[in-house]
Amino acid sequence: MDSARADILAAQSHLATHGWIGRRSESFRHLPPPELAQWQGQPAADAACDAPPLAGTGWTLLPIGQTPASGVDARWLDALDPAQRAELFAGLPPPGEGGDAAPFAWAHRALCRQGLRLRVQGSPGKAPGEQDIVWLHLRHQPRAQAEAPLLVLDVDEGVRCMLIESHEHDPAVCQHGLAQNLHVHIQLARGARLQHLRVAAPGPQDRSAHFVHATLAAGAHYAQALVATGGSYHLQRCVVQLQGAGAEARHAGLLLAGTQAIDHQIVSRLDAPHTTSQVEALALASDSARAVANAYTRIAAGADDASVRQRLSGIALAGQPRMVLRPHLEILHDQVQAVHGATWGALPADALFYAGQRGLDEATARALIIDGMARAVLERCLDDADGASLLEPWLASGWLHQAIARHLSIPQEAAHG
């Protein structure tokens, strides 16, 4: 038996022995994931569909603008080939280190068939502070009804990278409900900067679980702005480890739950002095939706002058959606700053009346305010000139505008343009 096959069998054996995520698991108790079989490629009961098999291409890398091609090393690797599998998983933490999400990591090891390793490098002869910015767009299209894609991204010392990562499943193309267990590993070397716009829009029948693991060396900066829409089950979990002094992480989650489900989990570990973590989430939900926003931050002993901010907001747009907002701090050091808060409510009534007094009917006013709040969350995360250059063209594409209208039942003509 080759080593790839052995690794897969070992993962399957581990799952068979230790089982799936329990109903009482702290991270998952508010929105328990579907059973293990669905993440292993075994069709769900509702999977009967006469549509042709999926023909997605997996990961597609699209350079944006004037990115120097020499700055990107991309390798598509076959996880069933022993040598390529070894290269694909090289340097990644073993699945057992995933905490209470470890069963997802084991399931990923068992099902992963292909992955992409990207290395973003500096230009030779240029100092870290003088490096050109590398602009990338990574698009993922599903290749199978149950899949476990992998992306490994290494950004070299002092290099600046701007990345759009998009996941969309158009149910008009295929009526199958997908089960996607995606893992992304990001490693930022000393002084590297990554601004990352992630868009995850599963189909209404899909079960999606996305895991981003980011490790930051000294002086590295990571900003992730996530736009995620609701699904049958949709988990977005990001674990950020700030290992080097002066590292900074920002995370914004715009959760358009609509009437479906979404679980957003951010785990930040500040292990070094002068590290900073900012987490913001805005959940917009209606009727029978279930939305969870979890922020857990741990400041380790010795992390002098660490700074943490957590801000979680939930807005019920109609009916009585179930929203759970859980800011959580664990502080093991004295000399730190930490702020956290959670607010739950409706759209601001005074702003709605103000808009009405200026001649806007209620539907238009609501659309304008929802759109504005959504944009503001993303803009606060990607707030410098480069971030704006990443965000603005995407906003101008109208995707967010249409997604808000579609998921939040707002007539499109009422939203602004």
Next chain:
Amino acid sequence: MSSTPSLLQVRDLRVDVGERTVLRSVSLDVPAGALVVLMGANGSGKSTLGMALAGHPSYRVVAGSARLGDTDLLGLPAHERSRAGLFLSFQSPPDVPGVKNNLFIRTALNAVREARGQEPQDAFDFLSSAKQGAKQLGLPEAMLGRPVNEGFSGGERKRNELLQLSLLQPRLALLDEIDSGMDVDGVRAVVELVQRLRAQGTAFIVVSHYLQMIEQLQPDTVLRLDQGCIAETGDIELARRIARTGFARAATTAEA
């Protein structure tokens, strides 16, 4: 008040806020192009009149009528009152989180223009007129690209109200303490804008305690509101007397 036909006619307006009756019985007429100054002690009902006319859901009209031209205001939702030509400048303009000021105003302007049967204004033309208006009012151009009122100073919020007033060009504007938070240049901008719009036929109800601005506005009528009723009607001399003696003495004099 005036023999010319009234643009705004309010009759025996009674307004409750929660369990409390704030306006007991208010009647007034404002012709097109006229300017009425409304004075009164804190809690006398000045802001309530504006909110009730504008259709705020917390201000419940329990009796009376209010017409703007041929339109029965009280039967309309807030946005239709605005489209009928009523503008309320808020005493404390709220934030509209995340919504860019220029987008907000342009959307509002085009909603009003559509109601008037006018073509919508495109982004380029709008921005040009908004920049010009902002410059005249002393509002930094950068404020057009920021979320409505977020992080604005008190004076900037009031200037932003004036900018909307100048662009929307309503038939009747109710300015609730527009001078509060304004510096002298801001007050001068208020006076100039009001004079310009009055000349075009816009009627005004101005709530203010600031005599110098009131004198510059050259009101047709000054009203003193007390405990939810119009207690006195006069001209600029009434405003001067109130400024000299205060509301307590003014009430005593009126009763005598």
